Amino acid sequence: MPSLPPPRLIGLPYDASSSFLRGPAEAPPRIREALRSPAGNDWAEDVRYLTGPDGLGDAGDLELPPTGAARALIEAGIVRLQAGGARPLALGGDHSVTYPILRAVNQAYPKPTILHIDAHPDLYEEFEGDRFSHACPFARIMEEELAGRLVQVGIRTMNRHQHDQAERYGVEVIDMRAWANGARPRIEGPVYISIDLDALDPAHAPGVSHWEPGGLTVRDVLGMVQGVSGLIVGADVVEFNPRRDPSGMTAAVAAKLAKELASRMLA
């Protein structure tokens, strides 16, 4: 059996599709800094060493303009990374980046299941006149049929329009009330994992643009990542806003999630 392409970090410094605050474009170097911090080590919780030739690679950051032209560059950048024999572990950027990433991932792995961990469904048909807003990526993904299944976890901002969109596209939503009652995602086969840090309770991850109390713990999200048994075809950690993270604590959370995603991708 040929060995799987290893995971490789790719930074997407882009936040021009954010509806509320800028800042996530500054995230990738801050997450790398936390990954390399001497405060921690280079091991995942399953005792896997992540550094070195068999570990987590790094493709650096894409150079992106603060305009919609960034989408094509992101798609091309992920296609290039995959052609180079790697699977993307993308560091956002705002959540709009997930749509072009999925277009690229579909070329290597058609229609994966998407495990989408977020406070928000991001299913708006358009938001304030923009169909490519960070409030819309999963509407674009579903209308282009870029996912076999879309499973959302951590949702706690559903409104009537997005509820209708979820029904229209057959989205499986485990909202926070269902999570609290014990509902858990069941994921089989190839999966893409998209983690918006605002899925976490702001007490755990204050460095995000949209504070939405009543969310997941860091351990909840780590458990979901570590519990995925299928092939992870790619992943992203998005919506980290360093401007709201003076302590660097949310950067540490983003780095921790990236490490555990990398370890699952290397397993």
Ligand SMILES: [Mn+2]
């Ligand atoms: Mn969100």
